[in-house]
Amino acid sequence: MATLTDDPALYIFTSLTAGSSHIVTATSRLETILRANRVPFKAIDIATDQKARMLWGRRAGKDGNGRVRKLPGLVQEGMVLGDIVEIEEWNEYHELKQHLKIYYDENTIPNINNKYPRPRCDGRTGWGLPSRNLPAPRLLLPVLLLLRRRRHLLPRPPPPRQLHRRALRRRHPWTSTRT
Numbered sequence: 001m002a003t004l005t006d007d008p009a010l011y012i013f014t015s016l017t018a019g020s021s022h023i024v025t026a027t028s029r030l031e032t033i034l035r036a037n038r039v040p041f042k043a044i045d046i047a048t049d050q051k052a053r054m055l056w057g058r059r060a061g062k063d064g065n066g067r068v069r070k071l072p073g074l075v076q077e078g079m080v081l082g083d084i085v086e087i088e089e090w091n092e093y094h095e096l097k098q099h100l101k102i103y104y105d106e107n108t109i110p111n112i113n114n115k116y117p118r119p120r121c122d123g124r125t126g127w128g129l130p131s132r133n134l135p136a137p138r139l140l141l142p143v144l145l146l147l148r149r150r151r152h153l154l155p156r157p158p159p160p161r162q163l164h165r166r167a168l169r170r171r172h173p174w175t176s177t178r179t
Contacts, residue, residue, distance in 0.1 A: 004075070031043075040102065
């Protein structure tokens with residue numbers, strides 16, 4: 001267990017021979033989340049690695065809400081960071097990179113030779129795509145201003161239909177016809 005506790009790389013702990021298909025699906029989802037956030041990782045099947053199985057069994061424990069952690073999960077430097085439920089929540093609120101460290105070596109996916117490009121100063125990634133960290137471009141602003149100026153040209157909705165007092169009395173049987 002000394003290598004798993006000292007290694008700064010991020011590990012996905014999973015069990016591909018567990019017999020339930022939801023672990024394989026959740027592992028695929030976890031891998032997709034990490035790749036989309038450009039986080040390098042290594043994968044370990046705890047069915048074949050005794051030290052990884054012992055580490056998960058001892059340190060998985062419960063999350064902050066008291067829920068028992070289940071496979072697949074993320075482990076870094078011998079600490080269980082979270083399972084699929086926690087990782088999806090962090091991903092939803094863009095908190096994933098706050099909970100882990102980015103580390104590349106020869107065995108991570110992607111490895112150090114193929115690591116993701118760093119964002120350039122102009123706010124674009126190395127692939128020429130806009131960075132996710134920047135606000136959306138203001139392409140819709142001229143359209144919104146045009147609509148605001150021409151609001152009087154839009155057709156108005158018809159006014160609500162006025163009902164006569166007698167019609168109101170007939171509609172509501174609980175109101176008295178005598179006044």
